[in-house]
Amino acid sequence: MAVTGTRALPPTAAAADAEVRESAEEEFRAFMAVRWTRLLRTAYFLTGNHHDAEDLVQTALAKAFARWHRVRQADDPDAYVWRMLINANVDRMRRFRIPEWLTNRFPERHAPDASDQLAVRDALLAALARLSALQRAVVVLRYLEDRSEAEVAALLGKRVGTVRTHNARALRRLRGDDALRESGGEEERTG
Amino acid sequence: MTGATERNDPRDQDTAARLGERLHERARRLELTAEPPVAAVLRLGRRERRRRRAVISAAAVTALVLPxxxxxxxxxxxxxxxxxxxxxxxxxxxxxxxxxxxxxxxxxxxxxxxxxxxxxxxxxxxxxxxxxxxxxxxxxxxxxxxxxxxxxxxxxxxxxxxxxxxxxxxxxxxxxxxxxxxxxxxxxxxxxxxxxxxxxxxxxxxxxxxxxxxxxxxxxxxxxxxxxxxxxxxxx
Structure with a gap:
């Protein structure tokens, strides 16, 4: 009898909290399962290798989970998470460049640094690696994910004019690159 | 060269088309991990949540003390x-x-x-x-x-x-x-x-x-x- 009475009681605030947390976690798990492969594909072209791509997606998804109450209420939760992915990659590339910022001389040309040591597996990835993190994000979102300039601007938190300029500079760098020749752009350089 | 001039190069369209083709070709050949590392992501996310809460609490105290x-x-x-x-x-x-x-x-x-x-x-x-x-x-x-x-x-x-x-x-x-x-x-x-x-x-x-x-x-x-x-x- 006593047991029946206990069951009839409303759940405590703590139990309700736990229920909400579990429900949110389940929702996030489902979200992650559906987006994982697409995020990984984008991250692969942003980073140039599988290991860094997985790290990057994990970082972005962990940030999304930490703020899941905000992400799930956003107008476009996908855009929110993609933006986190792009920002995490820009931060990652910035860390590679910190030693350059600390120098007291302005280099005449881009000197090889840690970011150049990312595994380069083919001509296309080598060409992308020569772009800045933002230029690379712009061309991957525009030409791999086929997003409009306005969508890219929203994802990057930039104005459309800024996206156009980054895009034009990226295309100028890539023009004439082996990776974009009529044939032979896909031959693997190394294993 | 100004940003506006850069954005009006007629060769960009051709470069963009080729880049799109190459990216899609390369993406089709990609072999990606199918299963997400759920436990690792949740663990990292909880750690991040704790860090953010600590930052927000500290910021709130600062704002109250020195408004x-x-x-x-x-x-x-x-x-x-x-x-x-x-x-x-x-x-x-x-x-x-x-x-x-x-x-x-x-x-x-x-x-x-x-x-x-x-x-x-x-x-x-x-x-x-x-x-x-x-x-x-x-x-x-x-x-x-x-x-x-x-x-x-x-x-x-x-x-x-x-x-x-x-x-x-x-x-x-x-x-x-x-x-x-x-x-x-x-x-x-x-x-x-x-x-x-x-x-x-x-x-x-x-x-x-x-x-x-x-x-x-x-x-x-x-x-x-x-x-x-x-x-x-x-x-x-």
Whole structure:
């Protein structure tokens, strides 16, 4: 009898909290399962290798989970998470460049640094690696994910004019690159 | 070459089409891990949540103890100072307060080395994803770092973070057209670190270096910024 009475009681605030947390976690798990492969594909072209791509997606998804109450209420939760992915990659590339910022001389040309040591597996990835993190994000979102300039601007938190300029500079760098020749752009350089 | 000229090259269409083809071809051949590492992501996410809560709690305490803000200086959140207004003494803002820095761009200072920059539509997400950068985590005594650049309204808005051993009164930014005074932004009670911003006339104008100055004019810290992009490839 006593047991029946206990069951009839409303759940405590703590139990309700736990229920909400579990429900949110389940929702996030489902979200992650559906987006994982697409995020990984984008991250692969942003980073140039599988290991860094997985790290990057994990970082972005962990940030999304930490703020899941905000992400799930956003107008476009996908855009929110993609933006986190792009920002995490820009931060990652910035860390590679910190030693350059600390120098007291302005280099005449881009000197090889840690970011150049990312595994380069083919001509296309080598060409992308020569772009800045933002230029690379712009061309991957525009030409791999086929997003409009306005969508890219929203994802990057930039104005459309800024996206156009980054895009034009990226295309100028890539023009004439082996990776974009009529044939032979896909031959693997190394294993 | 100006940004507008760059954006009107007729060869871009062909380059873009080829790039799209190559990216899609390469993507079709990709072999990706099918199963997400759920446990690792949840663990990292919980750790991140704890870190964010600690930062927010600390910021709230600071705001309560020293409720001085930009409003006290006659600058309301969201106001957009002009390029001419951006020179002057440090602005004191509350943690997370959005400060208009020109052409609709907003800046929010969240903690040491932690700054968010974006438009009205993107600043929330920038604040959510902001985190202290590597120099701050390494405990460097002095630095000036660029963190964001936006081209808007024919100007280039640059923003970043700084730290100095003693409170600076000025930050001079070197550009291709001379020196400009940037605006320093600090949180209440934190005069030795903060954010900065400057509006440089012209589209896609880079900044070349920065010098933090003490009240008597001597340099507290000076650095040259490397180019943020790889060098142009040689002309074909």
């Amino acid at each position: 001085l803000g930009a409003a006290g200086l006659g600058l309301l959140p969201g106001d957009a100072p002009s390029a001419a207004d951006s020179a002057g003494p440090a602005l004191t803002v509350r943690p997370g307060e959005r400060l208009g820095i020109g052409h609709g761009i907003q800046l929010a200072l969240l903690g040491p080395g932690e700054v968010a920059v974006g438009t009205a539509g993107t600043i929330d997400a920038a604040m959510e994803s902001a985190g202290p950068h590597e120099l701050e985590r390494a405990g460097l005594a002095a630095y000036t770092l660029p963190a964001a650049v936006e081209t808007a309204g024919g100007d280039t808005v640059h923003a970043g973070t700084w730290r100095a051993a003693e409170p600076p009164t000025a930050l001079t930014i070197r550009t291709d057209h001379g020196e400009l005074a940037a605006t320093l932004v600090t949180l209440p009670g934190s005069p030795t670190w903060g954010a900065w911003f400057v509006v440089v006339p012209g589209e896609e104008e880079p900044i070349r270096g920065a010098t933090l100055k003490a009240p008597d004019g001597h340099s507290l810290y000076s650095t040259d910024f490397a180019t943020p992009e790889p060098a142009d490839p040689p002309a074909p």
